[in-house]
Amino acid sequence: MAFMLLSFYRAPLGFLLFLFLTSFRFAMGGNLLVIPQDGSHWLSMQAVVEELHQRGHKIVMVIPEVTIHIRPSQHYTVRTYPVPYSKEYLELRIKELSFNIFAEEPFLQKVFTMYKRISNFSRFMFSACKHFLLENEMIQTLNESKFDAIFIDPTFPCGEIVAEYLSLPSVYFLRGIPCAIEYEVSQCPSPPSYVPRIFTSYTDHMTFPQRVKNLLVNHLNPLLCSILYSQYGNLASEFLQRDVTVLDLFSHASVWLLRYDFVFEYPRPVMPNMIFIGGVNCAQRKNLSQEFENLVTSSGENGIVIFSLGSMISGIPLKKAMEIATALGSIQQTVLWRYTGQTLPNLAKNIKLMKWLPQNDLLAHPKTRAFVTHAGSHGIYEGICNAVPMVLLPLFGDQMDNAKRIESRGAGVTLNILDMTSLDLSNALNAVINEPKYKKNIKRLSALHLDKPIHPLDLAVYWVEFVMRHKGASHLRPAAPNLDWFQYHSLDVVAFLLVILPSGLFVILKCCSFCCRKCCTLKGRFKKM
Amino acid sequence: MAFMLLSFYRAPLGFLLFLFLTSFRFAMGGNLLVIPQDGSHWLSMQAVVEELHQRGHKIVMVIPEVTIHIRPSQHYTVRTYPVPYSKEYLELRIKELSFNIFAEEPFLQKVFTMYKRISNFSRFMFSACKHFLLENEMIQTLNESKFDAIFIDPTFPCGEIVAEYLSLPSVYFLRGIPCAIEYEVSQCPSPPSYVPRIFTSYTDHMTFPQRVKNLLVNHLNPLLCSILYSQYGNLASEFLQRDVTVLDLFSHASVWLLRYDFVFEYPRPVMPNMIFIGGVNCAQRKNLSQEFENLVTSSGENGIVIFSLGSMISGIPLKKAMEIATALGSIQQTVLWRYTGQTLPNLAKNIKLMKWLPQNDLLAHPKTRAFVTHAGSHGIYEGICNAVPMVLLPLFGDQMDNAKRIESRGAGVTLNILDMTSLDLSNALNAVINEPKYKKNIKRLSALHLDKPIHPLDLAVYWVEFVMRHKGASHLRPAAPNLDWFQYHSLDVVAFLLVILPSGLFVILKCCSFCCRKCCTLKGRFKKM
CATH class of the missing domain: 3.40.50.2000 (Glycogen Phosphorylase B;)
Structure with missing residues (x-):
């Protein structure tokens, strides 16, 4: 793979170089494995994949046999795996999710139905993933293909398992995961005092009761994660032949391409390996028919x-x-x-x-x-x-x-x-x-x-290529994952300073005073002798 | 002020536009006020100021009459204010700071001398600032100049006071402030468990004793801030005719241009209005003589x-x-x-x-x-x-x-x-x-x-211009500063959930049980009657 390094010193030469690289295909591109999710998610990921093809990369995309929005294209090689459902069945599952909105049912019944349908959908996605991982021959071919990186929609962690198996550096493309696992695994602080949680409809200016609810919702995230992903830990452990948790699976992103822009999202702490590409889908404008x-x-x-x-x-x-x-x-x-x-x-x-x-x-x-x-x-x-x-x-x-x-x-x-x-x-x-x-x-x-120095679509493409060029972006990952949660929050240090250190000093002082008293007593006895 | 909006849809047209904007001066530029710091800080800020001039902006720079590295240039209008010291005296103060390294003194004496000299230097900078603010006529002229923004080296908060007085959106240019006030005022989390504090020489992988020291050093920051900046609060309050704290002064940055790159700095949480331009000083390479x-x-x-x-x-x-x-x-x-x-x-x-x-x-x-x-x-x-x-x-x-x-x-x-x-x-x-x-x-x-999508120097220039175009970047500032510290950490919510709510429920239950018992007793009495 021959990449040209963008060490442009400096404008206008640098931009001429950039222009050259952007406008023309690379003489030799890289190899990229893509594992997308179907549905509206694909609509913006497709723009990035198409652009990567334009820049001369060989792209292999793995999808189920049955899809709604994802279609084969001459721009990338599509490999499919069989799934135990038809297109009609898939459409029905998706319709079910949205039809529930207009159902005339009591509120609790509605919530229960929705829970059941989300849970069913999640199981349904899990079953597709299992069928993918059973395709030994295809996975063997992927293993032999010497990809430079994997480009994943991580909403359901099937691509993550494959990335682990193939030991590929990965770029995740997403708006957000319902249970906000992306912040947990990337060790990104999310103060619930001003970062509203999903499904609350709060802004970043919350009243006290809203902050109470926001904190409670925050603590429900693990439950939601468990509904969505509980089965993937076992599946991954079995497939990879070692103990793997769901958190492990999500935690290997080299770069998170987040469809975020702070004119829309509320400003909040972020991490260096999060790249914001909100508006990436606005790129492909055409004339009206x-x-x-x-x-x-x-x-x-x-x-x-x-x-x-x-x-x-x-x-x-x-x-x-x-x-x-x-x-x-x-x-x-x-x-x-x-x-x-x-x-x-x-x-x-x-x-x-x-x-x-x-x-x-x-x-x-x-x-x-x-x-x-x-x-x-x-x-x-x-x-x-x-x-x-x-x-x-x-x-x-x-x-x-x-x-x-x-x-x-x-x-x-x-x-x-x-x-x-x-x-x-x-x-x-x-x-x-x-x-x-x-x-x-x-x-x-x-x-x-x-008003951006570089268009979100070009930025997304740039970072996928960065990960391909450098086989990851480990310099952007914080050292935090090496710490336990109590170490991360310095609770052991605080405990040491507040409890153990004073107690230790107290014991030492007591020992000293005991020894002194003993010495005095002995001296007294010697004097008396 | 006529700026062209970079809404380029999309490469290669966008890059052609960018190239055009970068290579040629704007027909009409904006007005920028610059307040730099002397010494090595100026060396990289100068590159950005020069580039802003190249892009057609009118630049007014305010500096003391006596400087070491900052010199007048035909690229910007320099306004000076008198200071009560000579160039020789300034050089002596700076020499003092570095000479102390080689002094043959006992360690504690050395620390004390260093503290005294830093404190002297800080007072010395404060005195220069006071002389600046006494220049009524110049400040009046600045007020009438209708600047679009102010570009500041915030190390000593004199520019910040002027920015407040002139109600100008500001861009800060810095590597870091010794007492890390930039993280405090921008509400950027800095877990002391893996973010090493300045002057500790630790990495992001710390042993337990190192984490203890790092936490303690963290708590010394306010003391260091107080040594450096304690007098500026009063000066600003007097000058602006309202109560202003040092934290207030530093907290108004629209954008922080940080000379950071994560190949050098350790990855850590950051905020959306922090822009990383480490390596900005490498730009101006020339042939050797x-x-x-x-x-x-x-x-x-x-x-x-x-x-x-x-x-x-x-x-x-x-x-x-x-x-x-x-x-x-x-x-x-x-x-x-x-x-x-x-x-x-x-x-x-x-x-x-x-x-x-x-x-x-x-x-x-x-x-x-x-x-x-x-x-x-x-x-x-x-x-x-x-x-x-x-x-x-x-x-x-x-x-x-x-x-x-x-x-x-x-x-x-x-x-x-x-x-x-x-x-x-x-x-x-x-x-x-x-x-x-x-x-x-x-x-x-x-x-x-x-390997960057845009050179740090161009990125720095871009964000200064962004703030000039939009009169700030309020959409990148988190809502956190509206919260008290205990609200930010949700301590009031936790207290409510752990103490007040259960206590309230306990009192209500007790009242109910008291009422029930009263009712039963009354019923018993009625029965007996």
């Missing part, structure tokens, strides 16, 4: 509104869809609604239902006035990149937290999709479209987000 | 050794210099020694004494075999950039820590300049020159250090 260009142009002065609840929701109940349609019909803008549910009667003329939208390209159009979104992180970054104020209808997972972040920055209005009325939605839309503060705030966020 | 080129060429196959104890040491005792000369005379390389002390008799032919050396350019020469340095951070980065193994002779301040870092990476040998013999020095030189491990390790560090 004639169909969409015509639709946008015909909207006139009023412009358009983009409505999408993401790829995970395939349909919403008819009653709710009708309410939404009433609200959308009441505004002056043309609404492009990504909708795949039942046919809606008496639809207002300004509403155009589409099975798919070129979301980022539409958001980039100057006629776009607002974005109604389920507050998935990809969509939100597209909203920020293109400075479009948002109406946020979070459905599940981290979407409530995402919505709160945008709302707390004054760049959008959050509604509860279950409780909201038509009037709530049309009021929210009118507010973000007509009140200048929303546009002003999202423009400020957008300007800050876009 | 004919005199030096001839000297290097004539060294033949054996090559050269560079010897410099930095700009703070103007002379070393003759006896020590003779010992060093004996060692240098015993090796096969030509030694270029930056030496300004007394004349040395019978000097070996391979030793060339020079009053000044183009250190970075010499270190970059392929014939350079080793670098004997006092382990100042600038010199060490030049050694790393150019992959030259080092013999480290630390003298004072952070130099012992710096030396330990290079030694712990296997890229150099540390000697105690006071105790070492001629043989120790020649052995150390022969080791780093002839044992391949030293060259291998420094080459590895160098490769990692140079």
Whole structure:
């Protein structure tokens, strides 16, 4: 593998070099193994993989036989492993996760159903992983392929097991893991006093009761980790023929590529091997097709509104869809609604239902006035990149937290999709479209987000290549993992200083005083003799 | 002020834009106020200021009338304020600080003298600051100049007071502050279990007794801060006409430009508004003059050794210099020694004494075999950039820590300049020159250090401009400063959960049980009646 070192001394020569390296393929690229996760996660990881291919690297990607978003491509070699389910079954499992939102069940029943479905989904992913690891022949081939590094979506730790088995340095690509294990394993402090935990919908300014709840939620993380990952420890130990815990599996990242940007996330302590590439998915902008260009142009002065609840929701109940349609019909803008549910009667003329939208390209159009979104992180970054104020209808997972972040920055209005009325939605839309503060705030966020010395996609590619060039990035890993938790928090030192040292001194003093007294007594006796 | 936003979508167009912006001056630049510190600190800050000038910004720099390294330049407007000392007096104060190293005094006497001199130097800097703030007319002119930002070396917090007075967003440029106040004010966690404190010479792998000492040293920081800065609180309160503490003064940085790189520093938690620009001083490499080129060429196959104890040491005792000369005379390389002390008799032919050396350019020469340095951070980065193994002779301040870092990476040998013999020095030189491990390790560090997506100098300039463009970077500041220390550590929440909540519940239970008993008693009475 022949890499060129970017020791550019200095601009403009350095940038000419960089430009050269970026624009043209390497004469000889490296070998990269990629283990992604299906679903929306893949959408932004794909951009990085494609770019790595453009830069001349040979890429082998391992995926299950059955996928939804991941497709074979001429840009990388795809190796598949058999799984004991069909595409229909996989789609059903994913639909189940999102359908639960609209189910008319008592709250506790809903939570229980959700728990059961997450737990089922987790078991389902585990079963796919087991099938991967049973593919002896494929794993043997991977072992012989002499990869320079492995590029993993670590949400379910199957790639991590393979990385360990093949002794490859790894780059993790993620937004975050539900039980925040990434902070635990990278020894990154997360003070619960101002770093809100996932699923709380808190900001970084919490009231006392919120801080109490945040601390309690923090202590529930191990439970959540256990629901998601408890089986992987045994699987890894069996496969690697040595004792491995789930924490061990996650702890080997050379570099964490986090889809984070601090115009969206709240500032917090971070570690040197965390690289922030929030907005990586905004990169691939294209011109609109004639169909969409015509639709946008015909909207006139009023412009358009983009409505999408993401790829995970395939349909919403008819009653709710009708309410939404009433609200959308009441505004002056043309609404492009990504909708795949039942046919809606008496639809207002300004509403155009589409099975798919070129979301980022539409958001980039100057006629776009607002974005109604389920507050998935990809969509939100597209909203920020293109400075479009948002109406946020979070459905599940981290979407409530995402919505709160945008709302707390004054760049959008959050509604509860279950409780909201038509009037709530049309009021929210009118507010973000007509009140200048929303546009002003999202423009400020957008300007800050876009003002970067290097584009997030190039930064992501750069760090994958860095790990390939140097076989890891051990100089960025703190020494903390060598310490036990009580050592990390200096509890042994504090105990020593507060208890053991004074006690020791007390005992020594007592011994001395005892000896002195003995001596005096003996002297007294000698004198008497 | 007309800035162009770097919202480049995407390479290669983005890099073309970047190249354009980097290579040519802006049509209209911004206005920047610079308040530097004299001494070696200025050497790397100057590179950033020069580059900002190249990029078309109008720069006003405020310095005392009497300086050592800072000189007027056509690249920036210099405004001076009178100080009650001469250049000779300033040089004497600085010499005093370094001369103490070689003084033949008992240890405690030495520590006391050093404390007195640091304290004197601090008072001396304070007096200069007071004279600056008395310059009403100049401060009025600065106030009217409508600067976009202020660029400060924050070591002594005079620039910080001016920044507050002029309400300017500020960028701090530093390696570190002796009492580590930068971590306290930016709410950056620094676990003493693996983050070694300054002046301890520990690595990030500490034994138990080292961790005990590290924790104790940590608690001495406020005392050190008080020695250095206690007077600035009152001065600032008086000048700003409101209560201001020293912590307040340091806490307003929009961005911290830290001369850090994790091939040299130990990895540790950091904050989003900390930007790492270690090696910024390696940028300005030039060709050697004919005199030096001839000297290097004539060294033949054996090559050269560079010897410099930095700009703070103007002379070393003759006896020590003779010992060093004996060692240098015993090796096969030509030694270029930056030496300004007394004349040395019978000097070996391979030793060339020079009053000044183009250190970075010499270190970059392929014939350079080793670098004997006092382990100042600038010199060490030049050694790393150019992959030259080092013999480290630390003298004072952070130099012992710096030396330990290079030694712990296997890229150099540390000697105690006071105790070492001629043989120790020649052995150390022969080791780093002839044992391949030293060259291998420094080459590895160098490769990692140079492998960056953007050069540290460009990164520094970028972030100064970022703060100028956006009038700060508040989105990178954590919410933690809004919390009291006990809130930050969730102690109030823990107290509530462990003590107050159970006590409250206990009282409620007791009340209920009391009421029940009362009711039962009353019922009993009623029954009896």
